[in-house]
Amino acid sequence: MAASTQLRYYNGSSPSAGPDVTGTTVRYKRADNQTQDSNNPLPLSATTSYVFTWRKQSKINFTTSPASNITNLRFFMSSVPPTGIYFGAWLTNTYVQGSDAGDDNGVTGFTDTTGNQATNNATNYTSSSPLTINSGTVLTNPSTGEGSQEFLVTQMGCNSTYGGGPGPISPTIGLSYRYNET
Amino acid sequence: MPTNSWYRSPECQKLFSETDFGRYMFIWEAILDDGSVLRQFEDIAFERALTDPDFTLPAELRLSTDIIPRDKVVEFALFYTAKTRAVCPWFVGDCLCRLYLHPEKQELLAYWLVDHHIQGGPGVSELVRQVVGWKHKETGKKKLVIISPSGAMSESDTDDGSWEGE
Numbered sequence: 001m002a003a004s005t006q007l008r009y010y011n012g013s014s015p016s017a018g019p020d021v022t023g024t025t026v027r028y029k030r031a032d033n034q035t036q037d038s039n040n041p042l043p044l045s046a047t048t049s050y051v052f053t054w055r056k057q058s059k060i061n062f063t064t065s066p067a068s069n070i071t072n073l074r075f076f077m078s079s080v081p082p083t084g085i086y087f088g089a090w091l092t093n094t095y096v097q098g099s100d101a102g103d104d105n106g107v108t109g110f111t112d113t114t115g116n117q118a119t120n121n122a123t124n125y126t127s128s129s130p131l132t133i134n135s136g137t138v139l140t141n142p143s144t145g146e147g148s149q150e151f152l153v154t155q156m157g158c159n160s161t162y163g164g165g166p167g168p169i170s171p172t173i174g175l176s177y178r179y180n181e182t
Numbered sequence: 183m184p185t186n187s188w189y190r191s192p193e194c195q196k197l198f199s200e201t202d203f204g205r206y207m208f209i210w211e212a213i214l215d216d217g218s219v220l221r222q223f224e225d226i227a228f229e230r231a232l233t234d235p236d237f238t239l240p241a242e243l244r245l246s247t248d249i250i251p252r253d254k255v256v257e258f259a260l261f262y263t264a265k266t267r268a269v270c271p272w273f274v275g276d277c278l279c280r281l282y283l284h285p286e287k288q289e290l291l292a293y294w295l296v297d298h299h300i301q302g303g304p305g306v307s308e309l310v311r312q313v314v315g316w317k318h319k320e321t322g323k324k325k326l327v328i329i330s331p332s333g334a335m336s337e338s339d340t341d342d343g344s345w346e347g348e
C-alpha cells in the first residue's frame with residue numbers, strides 16, 4: 001500500500017493539530033489559530049526592519065502505512081517570496097505556542113537579528129539543497145502517524161520594501177515536504 | 183513545484199488520478215543472480231497491468247522494493263503499465279529503463295521520491311518521481327536516475343538530486 005499523507009499545522013498550548021492543508025493555502029497571521037480569515041493580519045513595516053507574524057509549526061502525518069518505509073524527510077521552498085517578504089524555517093523538538101510577546105519582532109535566536117534571519121532564511125532550502133528533517137527512517141510498516149520527526153517552525157516577516165497590499169501575497173510562496181517511500 | 187505546462191494538461195490530471203500521483207505509472211521487475219525473478223505484483227496482476235488499460239493495480243498487494251535482496255540483483259526494469267500508455271500516448275514502448283548491475287560491486291537503489299506541496303502548483307498537490315540506480319558496495323558512491331511523470335529525467339549522485347519545474 002502507498003502511504004497517504006496529510007500536512008498539519010499545530011496551535012494551542014497543548015498543542016493540537018489543525019486540518020490537512022495539502023494543496024491549499026495557509027494563513028500566516030498574528031494569532032494562534034488555523035482559521036482561513038482576514039483577522040489579525042501582519043501590518044506593513046514602516047522601515048527596512050522586518051515585523052513578523054506569529055510562528056507556525058507543522059508536521060507531516062501519514063494516515064495509511066507505507067508498504068515498507070518512509071525515510072529521508074526534507075523540506076524546501078518551491079517558489080521564493082517577493083521582495084520585502086521574509087520567510088524563516090527551522091526545526092525544533094520543543095513546541096512553543098505562538099504569541100505576540102515572543103514573535104512580533106522575531107523569535108529569539110532564530111529571526112530576531114539580521115544574522116539569525118540569514119541563517120534561517122527558508123530560501124536557503126531548495127529542492128536540490130533541502131532542510132533535512134530526518135535523514136533516517138521516519139515511519140515503518142505497519143505504523144501510521146507522524147513517526148520520528150521534529151516540528152518544522154516557519155515564520156513570515158515583512159518590511160517596507162514590500163510592494164503589495166492587504167490580502168494574499170503575490171506571487172505566492174510555495175512550501176514542500178519531500179520523502180522517500182518504499 | 184512543477185512549472186512545466188504538461189502538469190496543467192488534462193492528460194496529466196487523468197494520469198495522476200489513475201496512478202496515485204504517478205506512483206503506479208510503472209511496475210518493476212528484478213532478476214537476481216540465481217535467475218529468480220521478483221515483481222512488484224504477483225504474476226496475474228503484473229501481466230494484466232502490462233496489457234489491460236482498464237486494469238487498476240491492487241495497491242494493497244504491492245510489494246515494496248525493500249523485499250529485493252539488493253546485493254543480488256543483476257537486472258532491474260521499470261515497465262509502463264497499459265493504463266499509463268493509454269492515458270498518455272506519447273509514452274511509447276514497454277520498458278522505460280533497464281539497469282544491469284554487477285552484484286559483487288553494486289547494490290540496487292529503487293524508491294519513490296514524493297513531493298508534498300502546501301501551496302498547490304498547477305493542479306498538483308503531490309508528485310511522485312521514480313528513483314532507480316545503484317550504490318557501490320566499497321565506496322558507497324551512488325548513481326541515481328530520477329524520473330518525473332512528465333518523462334523528464336535527471337542523473338544524480340545524492341539522495342537530494344532532484345529539481346523543480348519538471
